[in-house]
Amino acid sequence: MYEPLWYALIASLVVSLLSLVGVFFLSIKEKTLSKILLHLVGFSAGALIGGAFLHLIPEIVEESSGISVFIYLIIGIGVFFILERLIHWHHCHEEICEVHTFTYMNLVGDSIHNFLDGIVIATAFLVDVHLGIVTTIVIIAHELPQEIGDFGVLLHGGWSKGKALFWNFMTAITAIIGALLGFFLSTKIEHFNSFLIPFAAGGFIYIAMSDLIPELHKEQQISKALVHFGFFALGVGLMLAIKLLGVE
Template identity: 50%
Template sequence: MSTFGLIILSTIGISFISLIGVFFIGMKGSATEKFLERFVSFAVGGLLGGAFFHLLPESIELKDSLIFTYVLSGIIIFFVIEKFLHWRHCHKDKCDVHTFTYLNLIGDGVHNFLDGIIIATSFMTDTHLGMATTIAVAAHEIPQEVGDFGILIYGGFSKAKALLYNFLSALTSVAGAIIAYLFFGQILWLKIFLIPCIAGGFIYIALADLIPELHKERESSKIPVQLVTMFSGLGLMWGLKIFFER
């Protein structure tokens, strides 16, 4: 399959993750929380593994003296993006839930658009890197999309409408991928910047967003479960590295 075909297939697959909310419609809140807690731990391992086992080694091979400056830039850029996406949320005393729901859809669309750019850039650098990046993005998207689905339901959407709107918002990843493929592939220096920048972004998401969520769990009995699922994510990424290098 061509690189463009792999990019489109991967981003469409990522978009379908938005429909995962359908599996939680009949589940009790405690069961959903248990699933999300374990998948957040797995996502930490997947993102860190994607950054340290795949993206950073690929970046170092580019032999640019500013590689680690680009990694730092990625951390800062993702911080600024996250601040913007949080800023676009209304405070409860300033807007109603219905308005908040649509603003969340817009923010999610921007986030997914960036995911498309990340996946396309990785595939254009190396097919194996693209596959590893897609898996890391998917691991992060599953708990996020379940949360987005819950926000839409809370905002008054029917379950069918929430699934549809969440899916349409997720499809912006395909648009981001196409734009990246058409324009970024022609600019070598931009690819040299984006790969380590994406690594910095993955590190930021894992350490600043996901690990603090794990710290909210105070029961010491949950620590082994968190570690096992985290190392499962790391192990998957390490396994992919070994497999691709054979």
């Protein structure tokens, strides 16, 4: 019974360690880093869409009946919309927002986000080990560009490299706490998995469509836009390959 928990904790730790990846990009020029990030954003969007439609939704549809799966999916989209608005309310509500203040808002938002990631990872491993692995891959694909950006936000706010790394990691390990809570809730609440998996799929779809793809639309050059689409297709292709190869 506890084997999925260990898998979830290890996966959450791996996701948490991504918070340290920003230090490896310090020597890269800002212009080059921006290009790399946009490629990663495209890949991340594809992985999120592919993970939701090719893995999470089909997995839970096989176990559930009726339209409840799609209702929970819509709820997931709605909750992630509200959550994003609440986290960034201070930043968006005022025309001028102090960078120093926004660094702390960014840490709070990351803590909540990583906490939810942990819950989703644990729940996925309890449904099926392979689904847990796929979910972890999708979350890693999304977290990689985000953690690099978050590290940059903290440095821009005047934080030292050491302080930025430490607090970025501290917010990331909330994923482990989330994994523990997700395991507890899944074992104590009947049909919790049937709710959370489509809910998570809704969250993945929202992040891809609302946050990531709009970033790609900012590119005006057709050639570069096609490259970004190529990375998007690569993300979807990875999820499709895992499906077709029978990993799940």
